[in-house]
Amino acid sequence: MPLTRYLLFICFILLSSAGFAQRYTVSGIVRSATDSQPLIGATVAVPELKTGASTDTRGFYTLSLPAGSYQLQVTYIGYQPYSQTITVNSSAQTIAIALQPTENKLQEVIVETNSLEQKLNDNRMSVEQLSSREAKLLPALFGEVDLIKTLQLKPGVQSGGEGSSGLYVRGGGPDQNLVLLDDAVIYNPSHLFGFFSVFNPDAIRNVELYKGGFPAQFGGRLSSVLDVRMNRGNNEKIGVNGGIGLISSRLTIDGPIKKDKATFLISGRRTYVDTFTRLINKVNKDKKDYSPIPDYYFYDFNARLDYKPTPYDEISLSGYFGRDFFTFNDAGFSFSFNWGNTMGALNWRHTFNPRLFVNTSLSATGYEYNINNKIDVFSFNLRSDVQDVTLKTDFEWRPAEKHTIKFGAAGIKHGFTVGRLNFDSDDDLQNFSAGNTYQATEFGAYLSDDFQLNAQLSLNYGLRFSGFNSQGKTYTALEPRAAARYSLSTNTSLKASYASMMQYIHLVANSGASLPTDIWFPSTPRVKPQRSQQLALGVSHLFGDGKYLITNELYYKWMHRQIDFRDGANVFVNDSLENEFLFGKGESYGNEIYLEKIKGRTTGWLGYTLSWTYRQFDEINDGRRFPTRYDRRHDISLVLLHKLNKRLHLTGAFVYGTGNAFSLPVARFPLQDVQGKEPGIVPIYSDRNSFRLQASHRLDLGAVWKLKPKRGEADLTFSAYNAYNRRNPYFVYFEQMRDDEDQTIGFRAKQVSLFPVIPSVTYNFKF
Incomplete structure (x- = not known):
């Protein structure tokens, strides 16, 4: 049209x-x-x-x-x-x-x-909602509650691997998720190499994940939108809550600054694994052949101020700062890197009248990592970062009870540092630097309408205009969005959605497991923006006197100008990194079934996803399409929460997933390159990602025992991660086998697993 x-x-x-x-x-x-x-x-x-x-x-x-x-x-x-x-x-x-x-x-x-009835009648589809209160009831790895890992238990959402907090949504990569904290972008939402997210549950109010049917106000990514909102301070009294866990502790303080006018919230969290590793290294440092344990810890800090100067105005100032530190020191060698996010957001919401609102925000956000290495007299530093300043305004007008109009605009100033390398020696005779910096501007404007035509039919449609400028090249695009709901009866609804999305910045990473070696790269005259189109159809049915809701969704997603590396690409120390890129297309399709119960003593959900995800590049796999590493045919999750009595909650979560696709050599041949030396072994590969790891499955169990302190609230949370000790595959490598004469006689595949059964206990308090 x-x-x-x-x-x-x-x-x-x-x-x-x-x-x-x-x-x-x-x-x-x-x-x-x-x-x-x-x-x-x-x-x-x-x-x-x-x-x-x-x-x-x-x-x-x-x-x-x-x-x-x-x-x-x-x-x-x-x-x-x-x-x-x-x-x-x-x-x-x-x-x-x-x-x-x-x-x-x-x-x-x-x-x-009946919030299930609300979901049934909601125009939106492919949306998952979660509060921190719900997440805290579920068993967790090391007792560390993680909102993103809880979202991985929903259909259509996968993890990047065992224990990972990465999100792979409907065939998209981790860089294709737009992660927002109080309207400010977070680029790498992970701690501990991706095993924990950056979101402290005590500081977070709720999370919404859009897997499809994206509202027109969101743009810039292809696969999902993760909208995270921080808690506001208590307007009645000073409150303190926190927890002491197996690997970390957290503390949150909030309360009124001026009653009914201003509140504050301060929240912090830190791990203390480094305390034990340093002690172990100190005790064993003089032992022969002792290899020191690497030193690792992370911390994060959240703060928020809310101020209501008039009955019609609300002003909030939010902030986040988090850092991860990893170091390894041995004789003549030291290695360290740190990475983290910084965010600040100022939001002003003005109410013109009960039907018209405007929200304006100014935010600054940054993600950076630094790698430092020293061998004898030589040292180098490798750094990459992305810095954003964003100004956006959103209007909401409700001309009628069942009619909402939204419109607004946003502008983002990007700054990129790509692989900045500094190398030097102690004698200053050898030193050099390399790397690139880029500046870019991104902008967007949108208009959307949510309108209930009658008791049966509701529509949500909108149009987003987006653009991007870098190195003298400007890209623009129209991104139409549409969704519809039709009620067949009071208990059954049909839903459909379509969304076109553009992504102008790209993640360059040597791993898909949310490792901190991430480089963000802008669209340039040679690197065109990525684009996706997604169509989804669904049916929802409420039954059992409103206690159960079952939803079935079919989706198909087309992805254009997907990015991968050439074989043997030089990712770092490359002033022409875009020459290493390959461009292709992708597709993902599947069926998601979701059964949910939220009322009664026993609640929970059952999710099943059947899906296919492929990529195709002319220069890879002889131009034939191949499954991505996170192509997962079957994915099952079962979550149960049972209230045994007033003080004891029992929880359990079972997950099953088809093994990740990966590449293995199918043969090897010897290559004699230097006369008199043992021949080298050259592997021969078949089609890319033509093998699969074993299926992964595990059972997590938990219990929350409410204590009776003299003041406030307290509980002990017990959990057992991987309760039946399943050794799930993390990756496979080949061990070279030799005979008595030290000659190579073959290779043997070996599987590496990360987590056995891990029990934990956390003490939580609030007063």
Whole structure:
């Protein structure tokens, strides 16, 4: 559809809403009475009129009602239902609501709200939502709660490997995920070589993952959007919470600066594995043939200030700083590298009236890594980083109760340092440097409309215009988005979505396991932007008196101008890195089945994904398509949470996945290059990624025992990662076998596994 006709169609829909009868606005924010945190997805309803709304990410709701007296009901799982009589007259009303928690009273957990029904009737599809409170109940590796690993238990989301926190969403790579923390980009959301994410659960309020059907306000990546929101400070009193775990401890302090005006939150976390490794190295340093253990630790720090100068304005200042440090020192050799993210975001939200809002944000974010190596008198330093400054503004207009218009624009100033190498010797006779720096500008503007035409049909459609400029070359693109929901009955909905996405910056990495050797590279005159198109179809059915929701989604994704390296490419110390790139195409398709239960003493979900993911390059595999390393035919996850009594929660998670695809030599031949020396062995490979590792599966078990401290709350969280000690494959290498005369007689494949059964215990407290 031409752009002019598209805009005229949107204007027609907007004008069509003018014919509604005289109605008045009731709006407000729903919060928790204990810590003043907004409750996302709470149901605010008027049963007499059979109408209602769900709260957004701010806990905000708005209703359009005719004049009269009604019963307003508010419900949210885990909180006591709230009811209030309201009188709607000729003026708009603001009603703030604070819900009381159920305080572990089992009969009150089963409340009238039905968020499964909200999911059923939501226009959006391919969206996963998670709160930190839910994630803390699940068993975790080393007892370290991880929001991203919990998302890996959802269909369509895979990890990069055993224990990894990387996200591979519907066939996309880790660089194709847009990760936002309070609207600011986070480039590498991983600690400990990808085994933990950078998100401290005590500082995070909720997470939304979009796997498809992307709203028009998001752009810049192909495969997913991970929208993370930090907690706000407690508006009632000073609060302290934290935990002491097997490898790390964390502490969070929050509270009011000025009641009903300003709050603060400060949260920190640090591992202490380095304390034990240093002690072991010190005790054993004088032993013969002792090899020191590398020294590793990470820390991160979150902070947020919220200020409400007027009833119509909210200002927040968010910050994140995190670093990982890895060092190894031995006689005549030292090696170290560090990497991390820095983020600061200033957000201002202004309410013009209960139907019109604007949110403006200014953020600065950066990711960098440094590698330092010293051998005898020679040393080198290798550094890469990306620095962004982003200004964006988003408007939201609700002309009617079932009608929301969003529009806005954003601009990003990028700065890239690509493989900056410095080499020198102690005598200063040999030294040189190499590397490149790039500057780029990215921009975007969008318009979207979410409109319920009638009781059966809802539409969400939009258009994004994006562009990128670097080295004198400007790329532009139109990115249409559309989604629809049709209700076959009160319990069954059909959904469909289409999204076109552009990605202008690219991750250059020598591994897919979220290792810190990451280089971000901009689109240039020779490196064109990547593009994807995704189509999804789904059906959702609510049954069992509203206790269960089953969803089945089919998707197909086309990916254009995918990037890979030439064989033997020089990734580092290369002033012409773009000459090492190859460009091809990809496709991913599959079926995701998801069964969920959120009410009652036993809750949880079952997910199954059947999928295929391929890439195709003219210069690789003789031009034939090949499966990617993270192509996984079958992926199953089962999560159960059972409330045994008021004090004891039992949890379990079982996962199964087809083994990753990888390449192995099918034969070898000897090559005599120097007379008199043993011939070298040259491997011969077949098609790329034509072999598979063994299937991976494991069972994680956990228990949360609520203590009875004199003040506040406390619990002990027990978990057993990989409870039946399954040795899942991490990678395979070949061991050379020799005879008694030290001659090579063959090769033997050996599997490396990372984690056996790992028990852990964490003490959590809050007061």
